[in-house]
Amino acid sequence: MTGTAARRLMPDPTTRVRVSGGDELDVWVIGKGTPVVLVHGAVMRDFLVPLADRLTSWGDHQVIHYGRRGYGGRGLPAEATDIPGQVVDVLAILEALGIEKAHVAGHSFGGYIAMELAARAPDRVLSALLLEPLLGQVVRSAEGQEEMRAVAEVAMPAVIEQLGNGDGHGAVSAFYDATSGVENARELVERSLPRGGRELALRDIATFLQVDWPAMGAWMAEPLRLPDAAMPIVWVGSADSGAAFAESRAYLEEQLPGTTACTVADVGHYFPLLKPAETAGAVHEWLTKLRLGRLDGGRRTLARST
DSSP states (O other): OOOSTTOOOOOOOSEEEEEETTEEEEEEEESSSEEEEEEOOSSOTTTTHHHHHHHHTTSSEEEEEEOOTTOSSOOSOSSOOOHHHHHHHHHHHHHHHTOSOEEEEEETHHHHHHHHHHHHOGGGEEEEEEEOOOOGGGOOSHHHHHHHHIIIIIIHHHHHHHHHTTOHHHHHHHHHHHHHOSSSHHHHHHTTSOTTHHHHHHHHHHHIIIIIHHHHHHHHTSOOOOOOTTSOEEEEEETTSOHHHHHHHHHHHHHSTTOEEEEEOSOOTTHHHHSHHHHHHHHHHHHHHHHHTOOOOOEEEOOOOO
8 A cells, every 4th residue: 555665764853843831843844845834633743754755756845744742752741732722833833934824734633723723823824735634513424423433432442441551552553443444554554654653653642642632522512613715725535534524524615615625545544644645646736726826626536546
């Protein structure tokens, strides 16, 4: 499904940005061109690094990749914050880098931050690229509700129990299985992450369970805050991530008819990691059309790669 090109050792951060008295964020700036901020999801800080590498290969994107609070082996954040609070962290990064506006792409949990940033600070956002955030507030179908219950009431308590019993490796593997949507998730994920990815996930999973998971629940308990209809938005997802994700996408397309939807075929929720070339191709094409003023809302499916 994926090669070994992504198996590189992460270099030292380009810079570090202080966001509280006890919290610094590691930030990598890769390539040159129009800035694109990548916001990672749960547990795996370097999940979007293969995508960043592919995206910068065209030579017209400057990718800003960073570790959110409590990630990168730093332990729990000194000052935990909710999803709107993490929007402030992205703005701090833009300020530190002297960037007035950027495209913002977020995967899963990171997609909430991208959406909130587009809604709360539209003057700083060129476009919002949503890589399958689960919008639990709008999921109404029986199938979608059952998918969410299976994660919230079965899978995540099992992850927490394994971690509490000292089986960190088992907890990380169980997390992959519960959230990836693919079989043999551990093997696929760990050969796609930069080197040391599993060890880093083992150190960072507590941040997800103790900080991000409650923040996600609180965010979903509130009405969904949407960006203005004029904000350029693209939803990039997999063909087989499940009913809850499909319903989330459909809601955005209904509420914001200008939303573009791109599909990476048959690879589950971890498509940016497992299909970085195809995902980067969709993102690059959309950003290029946006820059040239040739963007029409609609749905597009990428051909399956071999």
